[in-house]
Amino acid sequence: MLDLSSPMARTVFLAVAGAIALYLFFPIYWLVISAFKANGELYRIVPTLFPHEPTLDHFRTALGQGRLPEQLRNSLTVSLSSASVNTALAIYAGYSFAKFQYAGRRLVMVMLLSAQVFPFGLLLISLYPIVTSLGLIDTRIALVFSYIVFALPVSTYMFYSYFTQVPSEMIEAARADGASELRIFHTIILPVSVPAVVTVFLYGFMWSWNDLLYAMTLIVSEDKRTIGPGMLLTYLNEVNADWGGAMAASIVASAPIVVAFAFLQRWFIQGVTAGSVK
Amino acid sequence: MTLVAGTSLRISPLARRGGLKAAERRTGWLFLLPALTAFAIVILTPFLRALGLGFTRYDLQTPEPVFVGLANFRTILATPEILGAFATTALYVVFATAGSVVLGLAWALILNQPFRGRAALRALSLIPWVLPSTVTAFVWGWIFNSRFGVLNALLLSMGAIPYPTAWLSTPSGAMTAIVMTKVWFSIPLFMSFFLAGLQSLDKEQIEAARVDGAGNRAILTDHILPHLRPVLLVVVVLGVIGNLQHFDTIFALTGGGPVRATSVLSIEVYRRAFDQWDIGMASAIGLLWVATILPAAYFYLRHLLRGA
Numbered sequence: 001m002l003d004l005s006s007p008m009a010r011t012v013f014l015a016v017a018g019a020i021a022l023y024l025f026f027p028i029y030w031l032v033i034s035a036f037k038a039n040g041e042l043y044r045i046v047p048t049l050f051p052h053e054p055t056l057d058h059f060r061t062a063l064g065q066g067r068l069p070e071q072l073r074n075s076l077t078v079s080l081s082s083a084s085v086n087t088a089l090a091i092y093a094g095y096s097f098a099k100f101q102y103a104g105r106r107l108v109m110v111m112l113l114s115a116q117v118f119p120f121g122l123l124l125i126s127l128y129p130i131v132t133s134l135g136l137i138d139t140r141i142a143l144v145f146s147y148i149v150f151a152l153p154v155s156t157y158m159f160y161s162y163f164t165q166v167p168s169e170m171i172e173a174a175r176a177d178g179a180s181e182l183r184i185f186h187t188i189i190l191p192v193s194v195p196a197v198v199t200v201f202l203y204g205f206m207w208s209w210n211d212l213l214y215a216m217t218l219i220v221s222e223d224k225r226t227i228g229p230g231m232l233l234t235y236l237n238e239v240n241a242d243w244g245g246a247m248a249a250s251i252v253a254s255a256p257i258v259v260a261f262a263f264l265q266r267w268f269i270q271g272v273t274a275g276s277v278k
Numbered sequence: 279m280t281l282v283a284g285t286s287l288r289i290s291p292l293a294r295r296g297g298l299k300a301a302e303r304r305t306g307w308l309f310l311l312p313a314l315t316a317f318a319i320v321i322l323t324p325f326l327r328a329l330g331l332g333f334t335r336y337d338l339q340t341p342e343p344v345f346v347g348l349a350n351f352r353t354i355l356a357t358p359e360i361l362g363a364f365a366t367t368a369l370y371v372v373f374a375t376a377g378s379v380v381l382g383l384a385w386a387l388i389l390n391q392p393f394r395g396r397a398a399l400r401a402l403s404l405i406p407w408v409l410p411s412t413v414t415a416f417v418w419g420w421i422f423n424s425r426f427g428v429l430n431a432l433l434l435s436m437g438a439i440p441y442p443t444a445w446l447s448t449p450s451g452a453m454t455a456i457v458m459t460k461v462w463f464s465i466p467l468f469m470s471f472f473l474a475g476l477q478s479l480d481k482e483q484i485e486a487a488r489v490d491g492a493g494n495r496a497i498l499t500d501h502i503l504p505h506l507r508p509v510l511l512v513v514v515v516l517g518v519i520g521n522l523q524h525f526d527t528i529f530a531l532t533g534g535g536p537v538r539a540t541s542v543l544s545i546e547v548y549r550r551a552f553d554q555w556d557i558g559m560a561s562a563i564g565l566l567w568v569a570t571i572l573p574a575a576y577f578y579l580r581h582l583l584r585g586a
Contacts, residue, residue: 001390001476001484001502002494009494017388020381024465028405030428031417043426046435085316093313100306108310110579115321117575119523121544122564125551126327127320148316156313157582181305210410212526217552228412232530235416243420250413261408265401272467273474 035059035247042244058248068249070223071230075209076256078140078226082147083204086155089148090200094159095189099171109160116153123149124217131218138220146214151204158203158271162196163189199271202264209257227253331561338555350562359538360563363546364570367522370457370542374524375517377461382468382513387502389469390476400473407466415530418459422446422531449539452532456540459527464520468513475509476502512581518574522567543567 004010034042036054062068097109127146128137136142166189174184209227216229225233231253235246261268332350334343354360389400406414421429422445430442445451484501492500503510525544528534534541534549541549547567551560 001479001481002387002497003488004391013388013391016384020385020388020465023381023462024385024403024406027417027421027462030421031413034420045426045431047426047428047431089313089316092309092311096306096309100302100309102303102306105306106583108314109583111322112313112317113579113582114575115317117519117571117578118321118325119544119547119564119567119571121523121525121547122328122561122568123321123324125547125557125560125564126324126331128551129557130324130327145316146320148320152313152317152321181301181308185309206408210408210526212411212530213548228410228526231412231416236419236530243416243423243426246416247420250409250416254409254413257408257410258405261404262401265404269404269470269474273471 058244062249071227075226079208082144082208086151086204087201090155093156097160098163147208150207155200328561332565334558336558367542371521373457374460374521378464386469386472404466406463411526415527515578
């Protein structure tokens with residue numbers, strides 16, 4: 001789009017591109033190589049740009065001695081469950097918004113979507129006593145259901161904008177054939193929704209996997225802790241910080257979400273930016 | 279249509295009962311029911327409760343909420359440290375949003391140029407955004423580390439600073455750190471929005487302008503930016519909303535310190551509620567916090583619901 005044929009334009013372009021690339025990618029590079037540096041090399045006033053004697057010690061310690069494997073399992077359980085619940089709730093609501101006309105539809109949409117702009121921290125304050133009075137404090141179930149807070153509004157909107165592009169004629173034809181609404185949904189709509197389902201599922205999964213706030217407040221027991229607060233408590237305490245361990249644990253904790261993303265990013269970006277750009 | 283062939287002899291029970299219109303209304307609500315129920319439990323009820331709690335005293339000494347009218351709000355107005363949290367939040371939101379928007383736009387323009395490996399670079403650019411917030415805090419906490427941090431090493435070697443800076447334990451250093459961290463992981467999402475907007479740019483129009491002698495600057499200000507204006511507005515609003523709410527990496531990096539220098543509203547409310555167990559005050563501050571988000575929220579929702 002820009003004309004970079006003049007040396008001046010090229011120089012400016014490369015300088016800006018280089019600076020932003022450095023800002024974006026250097027921290028990731030630093031995270032990775034720090035995890036492979038032995039402590040003697042890691043804690044130096046003048047740091048080395050790459051590990052001279054790479055070691056897997058930090059990974060061994062993180063995965064062997066710590067609670068990281070347990071926390072990963074907890075995060076996986078919670079994230080898969082909450083992503084499933086979220087996707088199931090959102091797909092029906094999104095379909096309803098996109099394909100049915102009824103009084104109050106717009107109002108409900110506004111209500112549901114407005115939850116996205118709410119400070120989640122405020123909701124947590126009054127969710128906490130509710131969860132407590134239900135006897136669900138310090139349970140993974142509470143966490144799974146609370147995570148609906150984060151993902152439901154946007155997920156519903158993603159399905160809504162996806163379904164508005166599915167031709168209504170298909171539904172009309174099936175209705176004329178006498179198919180029940182649920183049957184129409186399950187045999188016609190669901191099969192064409194696979195890309196949207198995958199996108200929304202990953203979106204919900206990402207929220208739960210990455211959350212710190214709700215996870216550290218609603219879970220108290222060490223054996224139920226998820227990776228967010230788990231890593232924070234393990235590696236950064238007041239007295240000393242184990243930065244090598246923190247970096248190794250970070251790589252392990254990021255791997256599932258980065259890998260999932262590598263495969264699905266195209267669909268995902270389309271889903272998330274849907275409706276906001278046009 | 280083969281999928282429904284087997285059902286062709288059945289008349290929809292819904293259509294039979296109350297005519298198509300009524301059936302549609304009923305089915306619409308039926309499909310909405312699961313999500314609405316969940317919404318009522320985890321979002322609406324907590325919100326309405328917070329709305330009520332903001333007008334009560336409910337703390338360690340008061341085990342049950344007691345209605346106190348506007349007392350909490352009067353206390354807020356008379357407490358400099360709470361008002362300070364609003365100012366800190368404003369500062370944070372302005373810098374974090376401006377940084378993310380400008381760099382997100384610049385990065386989108388760069389990744390919009392044709393070059394080899396562009397697709398891979400676009401994909402890689404998303405990584406900061408998908409990392410768990412604790413990981414992000416670790417990465418930047420390590421970079422900003424006062425003794426062994428690479429940032430200090432870099433600045434020292436360039437002669438930009440005479441001795442290592444304690445980034446996270448000075449007020450301006452800590453603010454710089456939380457803004458840099460937030461901008462870092464906001465760039466990918468913002469870039470995605472801008473790239474999506476750039477894809478619908480009329481290339482022929484730009485070619486024509488170029489033939490007429492327009493340079494890069496003219497193309498940018500006369501064609502690209504006007505075209506991106508709607509996206510720009512949405513991204514700014516999203517940025518403001520997101521930054522007003524942001525909690526995780528600030529909490530993990532600075533915990534609101536040093537001496538409240540990074541105590542934005544999310545931190546302030548959290549500390550009052552879960553460290554001091556002053557639920558009444560936390561809710562009252564939270565309600566004012568919501569009020570600051572409302573204008574941006576209104577704009578954003580109106581935009582989302584066009585045509586709905």
